[in-house]
Amino acid sequence: MMLRPRWIGALVLALALAAGFAALGQWQLERAVESGKAVEAPTETVLPLADVAKPGGPLRDEAVGQLVEFDATFVPGDEHLLYDRINDGRTGWWVVSHATVTGADGKPVALAVARGWAPTEQAAKAAAARLADQPATKERVTGRILPDEQPELPKDRENAPFAMRTVGVGALYNLWTGVDGMDVYAAYVVDRSAPTGLTDIDSPPPIAQQELNWLNIFYAAEWIIFAGFAVFMWYRLVKDAKQKEDELRELEAQEAAADQAAEQAAAGKVE
Numbered sequence: 001m002m003l004r005p006r007w008i009g010a011l012v013l014a015l016a017l018a019a020g021f022a023a024l025g026q027w028q029l030e031r032a033v034e035s036g037k038a039v040e041a042p043t044e045t046v047l048p049l050a051d052v053a054k055p056g057g058p059l060r061d062e063a064v065g066q067l068v069e070f071d072a073t074f075v076p077g078d079e080h081l082l083y084d085r086i087n088d089g090r091t092g093w094w095v096v097s098h099a100t101v102t103g104a105d106g107k108p109v110a111l112a113v114a115r116g117w118a119p120t121e122q123a124a125k126a127a128a129a130r131l132a133d134q135p136a137t138k139e140r141v142t143g144r145i146l147p148d149e150q151p152e153l154p155k156d157r158e159n160a161p162f163a164m165r166t167v168g169v170g171a172l173y174n175l176w177t178g179v180d181g182m183d184v185y186a187a188y189v190v191d192r193s194a195p196t197g198l199t200d201i202d203s204p205p206p207i208a209q210q211e212l213n214w215l216n217i218f219y220a221a222e223w224i225i226f227a228g229f230a231v232f233m234w235y236r237l238v239k240d241a242k243q244k245e246d247e248l249r250e251l252e253a254q255e256a257a258a259d260q261a262a263e264q265a266a267a268g269k270v271e
Contacts, residue, residue: 014233017227018228019227021223022224025221025224025227028217028223029217045067046069047067047068048070049145049189050103050104052145053145054104055183055186056183056184058186059145059186059187065206066145067143068142068145068189069140069142070140070141071101071102071138072099072101072111072113073101073137073138073139074099074100074113074136074139075097075136075178076131076133077132077177078175078176079096079128079131080095080128080175081095081096081128081164082114082165082167083155083164083165085117092117092119092120093119093120093121094117094118094167094201095114095117095118095127095198096115096167097113098111098112099112109182109183109184110179110182110183110185111187111189112187114188114189115127115131115194116194116197116200116201117200118197118198118199119199126197127195127196127198130195130197131195141191142192143189143191143192144203146167147186147187148167148170150168151164151168151170152164152166169184169186190203
């Protein structure tokens, strides 16, 4: 039945349709993957701080993790420690300094800079003391800018009510000296070169997020279903045709048997 030229031609047509539908499904799937590719920001290209962030407002999404450079003057004695900061899998302490940079209008702007990491509180305090003894000179700083972190209540509020774990710029601003009326960046910078006594803070580039286009995936699934349906329709037509031929043969056989029986009955009467 299936080897008849008519049905072989129908099978070739069904396979051609299925191949076309499958190709359309693959094209839709490729579009879903392509549209889901995140556009990676050039975070590893060092840019001027003024081109990446502005004081007073939140950090733009595309600026998160960007490497920036700027001239800053660190305020001696305005170093603060942050506990429970993980660096290369180890928990320790950050030393965060108060830096003053020059804004676009020429006015000073406050900025938090994470200078480095220490494994113990004692080592962090010793490094902070050395930084506090240094003169307030302008330095060139290169680091990764990150958004302001939400402040948290200290673990031991009774014995250490001012202890901090996160870089809450608002909390730091209240502790800094000489910042009354001064603008502040709602972000902080992780210094790439830790000062003596501290370890460089591990600050990898941000991971680009990807989202698939589910509408294209739905269309791709539809085309695959159409491809399967084309082959199924050929199979169904062949099956129906075969079933119809079988029924016709059976009916012809019944009619032939009835005619033969009638002839035999007629012959018996004649005898």
